Amino acid sequence: MSVKHKVFANLYQDSVSLMQISAQINKLPGIEQASVVMGTETNLIQLRDAGLDNGCQAGPNDLIIAVRGEDEACDEALALAEQRLKSKPEESNSGGVCPPVLTSLEMAKETAEDANLALISVPGDYAAAEAIKALNLGMNVMLFSDNVSMAHEKQIKELAQEKHLLVMGPDCGTAIVNGMPLGFANVVKRGAIGVVAASGTGLQEVSCRIDQLGAGISQALGTGGHDLHEEIGGISMLFGVDALANDPETQVIVLISKPPARPVAERILQQAQKAGKPVVVNFLGADAQEFHTSGITFVHTLADAAEVAVALLNQKSIPASVAQISPAxxxxxxxxxxxxxxxxxxxxxxxxxxxxxxxxxxxxxxxxFSASSNTPVKGNTQLSDIWHSQGNTIVDMGDDDFTNGRPHPMIDPTLRNQRIQEELSDPKTAVVLFDLVLGYGASMEPADELLEVIGQVREKLGAKNLPLLIAHVCGTEADPQVRSRQIDNLRQAGVLVAGCNAQAALWASYVARQQAEK
Structure with a gap:
């Protein structure tokens, strides 16, 4: 096996583009692992930890392609990655006059004076400075970058507060602003339901479910996962609630988060009560009885949040929770x-x-059914070895534990598929529960390679010896991957496809209970 790399001095591309290139060259025959990253100190450490550092010398403004595999395959991967990096968008009819290359937020603002939103996706060490520049230029910020300290996040958001601007993030992967999907967003209908979420895939689940129910989204604002920590104080969610309350197109507001700090939750709920519009809240795992807040509808699951929001919009009675299993x-x-x-x-x-x-x-x-996890909820167990399951095990393959030096599984599901293959082959596994997340930036055919893996295990074990597979597909018909096509492909391979993530989890629990009674 060879380890090779190539460094491009003073070349920047955003992290999503780099993950997509990494995913493409990772799939080349003879390549064991590949990574395309900026040369920040954090990324250099991750390359070293992944065994991709062979004396690479690079600075934070440099771009690195690093590969491990067969010698000729490494050369091919480096060449393909370089080609992708240097490829240019199609030329427009500009009479041969090329627009100037914009090298700063200031230049971009001069070119588009009415621009009021900056999407920032630079290494975390530099993200705070760029966000502050954008705010000082009078622009709201979507901060896709992660690895931003809590102290810097607080500094950014307090400045935004002073300037009456919104900061989505850090680590905000999804938003829909004025109908424009940003980051890992889905193609949903415009409508009258506004969402503020401290969770990217939570926002995707709710917005997609609203679309499936025939309603639409006015705005979908991400806050980043740390916003509701006591140190930050929910600054972005409070701004979002106020913005949606004053938005004439928004008739119903939905708030999504993992359990916030109690004082922050109370502050947000007090603000929500003043909105003058129906508000649906899902603080995942929190006890709604603790808050005693009138005029706000608390729900149990992400799918419930969408169902109830649509019912309130249509002035219908509150539907029963999806968190139950029908006789059928x-x-x-x-x-x-x-x-x-x-x-x-x-x-x-x-x-x-x-x-x-x-x-x-x-x-x-x-x-x-308690479980071990690399990201355990309260009462569950920290997984001692993230690469091997022990008892009931539910893992987040998109966590930093698994993505250091690798593309996110929504972009490149290879590592996720390998884990599913291992779980299917384990004689103790009764059911494998998984998701497929569609939308912009995600893998174009997320089911294809997985179905090959399932076929290989079925051929080896026999259909009757295969554990059950239960999936949930988060997406819409308008997404590039087309939700119904992905569902059909899964069902043809014998996968049971639930209507939402909550339903899939309940199905898995039912199967495990049936097995426990045998």
């Missing part, structure tokens, strides 16, 4: 699991979406 579901699940031998008892969850992993853990735990 029980009949199907019982028939599908009847062949499983008694020793197959364990739930194995393999998720690309961090909030889906979190919600699945909560629901399985409520059904009596």
């Amino acid at each position: 579901d029980e009949k199907v699940l019982a028939a599908e699991s009847v062949h499983l031998p008694a020793q197959r008892r364990e739930i194995r969850g393999v998720f690309a979406g961090g909030t889906f992993c979190y919600e699945a853990q909560l629901l399985c735990k409520q059904q009596g």
Whole structure:
């Protein structure tokens, strides 16, 4: 095996583009691992930890291609990555006059004086400075970058507060602003429901479900996962609530977060009560009885948030929670699991979406199935070895534990698929629970390679010896991947596809309970 790299001095590209190039060259025959990153100190450490550092010398403004594999394959991968980096967009009819290259936010603002939103995706060490520049230029900020300290986040958001501007992030991966999808967003209908979420895939689940129910999104604003920590104080969510309250196109407001710090939650709920519009709240895993807030509808799951928001919009009665299994579901699940031998008892969850992993853990735990995880909910166990499951195990493959030096599984599902293959081959596994997340930036055919993996395991074990596979597909018909096509592909391979993440987790719990009673 060879390890090779190439450094491009003073060449910058955003992290999503780099992850997509990494994903492409990772799939080349003979390549064991590849990474395309900026040469920050953090990234250099990650390359070293991943075994991709062979004396690479680079600065934070330099771009690195690093590969490990067969010698000729490494050369091919380096050449392909360089070609992708140097490829230019199609020329427009500009009479041969090229527009100037914009090298700063100041130049961009001069070119487009009415621009009021900056999307920042630079290494975390430099993200705060760029966000502050954008705010001082009078622009709202979507900060895609992660690895920004809490102290810097607070500094950025307090400045935004002074200037009456919005900061989405750090680590804000999804937003929809005035109908424009940003980051890992889905193609949803415009409408009258506004969402503020401290969770990227939580926002995707709610916005997609609203679209599937025939309604639409006015605005979908991300806050970043740390916004509701006590140190930050919910600054971005409070701004979002106020903005949606004053937005004439928004008739219903939805708030999504993992359990906030209690004082922050109370502040947000007080602000929501003043909105003068119906507000739906899902603080995942929090006890709604603790808050005693009139005029706000608390819900149990992400899918419930969408269902209730649409009902309120249409002035209909509040629907029952999706967190239940119908007799028809029980009949199907019982028939599908009847062949499983008694020793197959364990739930194995393999998720690309961090909030889906979190919600699945909560629901399985409520059904009596505690689990180990690399990102455990309260009461669950920290997984001692993230690469190997122990008992019921539900992992977030998009967490830093798995993505250091690798593309996110929504972009390149290879590592996720390998984990599913291992879980299917484990004789203790009763059910493998997983998600497919569609939308801009995500893998164009996320089911294809997975179906090959399932086919290989089925051929080896036999169809009757295969654990059950239960999936949930987060997306819409208008997404580039087309949700119904992905669902059809999965079902043809024998995968049971639930209507939402919560339903999938309940199905998995039902199967595990049936096995425990054998």
